Each structure stands twice: as C-alpha cells, then as structure tokens.
Amino acid sequence: SQTIHQWPATLVQPVGSPLSLECTVEGTSNPNLYWYRQAAGRGLQLLFYSVGIGQISSEVPQNLSASRPQDRQFILSSKKLLLSDSGFYLCAWSDSYYNEQFFGPGTRLTVL
C-alpha cells in the first residue's frame, strides 16, 4: 500500500531563517506531488505541484520554492522565512490529475 511521510511534524523558526520541509511517498511510482499551505481556520492553498523529477509548477508567487530531486521526494524550501509563512503545510500525492489526492500528516510551522 502507499504511504506518504512528512517531516518534521512541528517546527519553530525565527524570521529570516531558511526552511526545508521534506515529503516522501512509498508504494507508488511517478506520482503527482503537491504542496499546500493551510492558514489557521482556512482552506487549503495550493503552492506547488510536480508531475515528475525536476518538474515544478508554482501556483502562488512568494518566497517559497519546491524541488523534486527524486521520483518520490518533494521538498519545500525558503531562503528567508517571513512571519506570514506560518501555517500548516501539507504534502499530497495522486496518480493523476483526475483522481483523489492523498495527504500526508502535515508540518506545523511557526515563524517568530
């Protein structure tokens, strides 16, 4: 069966510090991968999606970036965090655009 992992589960970082969140998927190959952010009490906002190694599409321009160095690895990064980057970050995978997405457990990021 397929599983999706995210780490760390929680993170507290100072403003201006770098960020690296990692997501890995097991039990499938060539998945579509997604990064979402969820602000407190709000819906999910798609940040990036990837259909293959090295292929990244950005949905929202901001100081975050994403990379996919391996087929089942998706990384969310920032060089300098802002207070507004605080939120719950979710990674998801699907086997195509037109099927359901399966979500990881999420990372709670607090920027102070």
Next chain:
Amino acid sequence: GESVGLHLPTLSVQEGDNSIINCAYSNSASDYFIWYKQESGKGPQFIIDIRSNMDKRQGQRVTVLLNKTVKHLSLQIAATQPGDSAVYFCAEISGTALIFGKGTTLSVSS
C-alpha cells in the same frame, strides 16, 4: 481566487442525527468533486468522490449529491457520531489541481 465554497462555516448536530453539509461551485466545466474530512492537527482524509456523469454516490454512512444545474454539491452523513466531528472540505478539479473550499466545521454533541 477560490471557485468552491461552502454555505455554512459551522454545523452543530446531536449524536444520531443526520448531517448535511453543502457546497457551491462556480466552474461549470468541473467534472470531478471530492469531499475530505480533516481532524484537528491532521492532514485531510478522503471521504467520497463523484464525477459529473453521476448525481448521487453512496458510501458507508455517507452520500454525496451533485446538482449540476445549480452547481451544488452536498455531503450527507447518516447517524452522525462524535467521531465525525471535524472540518469538511469540498474540492473540485479545476485545470490541473484540486481547488478547495474554506471548510465547514461539524460539531457532534452526545
């Protein structure tokens, strides 16, 4: 901006009641819809989906209804239980990604 929204941000029901959570969408070209359940501090969990060639689909204790004429989607939960308390999101396929609504918080009291 978001093309999917929910009518009510919160819904409170008694244990054993049936719950109905509503969602309106704006893109008439959308052909795939999903309901997700998100418990506090966890990622969204798939509940049920429906494609535009259907108007009803049933799962275990849940039913999704799709009315394409008025672009309305609903999730019905039968015999609601305390474990059903969560935020429920509807989502539609728009282009190459899912677009999520803002969510309805379902609170079930015993």
